Every structure is written in structure tokens, then in C-alpha cells.
Amino acid sequence: MRWGDMDAYGHINNVEILRMLEEARIAAFGPPGGTGAAGIEPLVPLFSAVPDGTLALVVEHRVRYLRPLDYRNVPAEVDVWVSGVKAAALTLDYVVHDPVDGHECVRATTQLAFVHEPTGRLMRLSEEQRAQLALYTGPGLFAAGRG
Numbered sequence: 001m002r003w004g005d006m007d008a009y010g011h012i013n014n015v016e017i018l019r020m021l022e023e024a025r026i027a028a029f030g031p032p033g034g035t036g037a038a039g040i041e042p043l044v045p046l047f048s049a050v051p052d053g054t055l056a057l058v059v060e061h062r063v064r065y066l067r068p069l070d071y072r073n074v075p076a077e078v079d080v081w082v083s084g085v086k087a088a089a090l091t092l093d094y095v096v097h098d099p100v101d102g103h104e105c106v107r108a109t110t111q112l113a114f115v116h117e118p119t120g121r122l123m124r125l126s127e128e129q130r131a132q133l134a135l136y137t138g139p140g141l142f143a144a145g146r147g
Helices: 014-029 127-134
Strands: 054-065 077-085 089-097 104-116 121-123
Touching: 014 054, 014 077, 014 089, 014 104, 077 127
Parallel strands: none
Antiparallel strands: 054 104, 077 089, 089 104, 104 121
């Protein structure tokens, strides 16, 4: 959390929550290939190990704010996992916790698709990518009866 992420109510602004989800996604699965400078290899290099000309694009976000995430001078805790894999898309779920009291503040999901930039066509997930993701798959937060 950054001081500038706080709004007039003293908690992290809802728009900044989406930025935090992006940071958690990049930390877990790597930055998109060809962006930024070399750094620490992510646990699962899903986005950083795609062929040249591949974009990982956000298709949809769903966010449920359970309680305010108050600004603190320590990082928020974000759990992120794969909740769904389709032929050309994947869904990630997140829970954002207050770093001091551990309460759930936000539940969210992001659907992503890989797109071949030169043609604009969807790219299917490879068997290798599916195998990588299977290790980090859990239940969806917004499945029937949840969330």
C-alpha cells in the first residue's frame, strides 16, 4: 500500500485495489514478456514465458469490497490462485487481507486471455501452461453459493 493510494475516507481507494490485484498477479505469474528489465523469476512464469507477440489481456474484473482496507505502512496480503482454465482464457481469484488483523477486505476475480498481437486472434493455452496452472488451481470465489 502506498500513502497516495488512500482516499479522503482514510482507506485504500477502490481503483487502487485493482492496481494491487495487478501487482499480485505479476508477482505470482511474471510480467508480460518483453516488458521491463530483468528481475527475479516468478514462481510460475506464465506471462513472462509466452512467445513474442503474445499479449495477456484482461477480459473482465469482478470485485467485492467486504470491508475498508485501511492504509497501513506495511504491505497488504494478497492470496492469488487459478480458479478456471478454458481453451483460450484463464481466471484468477484473489483475497486481499488487512496485514495487521488478517480480515478479508476484498474478494476479486480476473479473467485473462492470450492474444496474438499481430493478428488480434485468441491463442489457446498450451498443454505445458495448463500443467503449470493445475498446480495452483482452487475453487472459484464467485461460483454458485460462494462469494
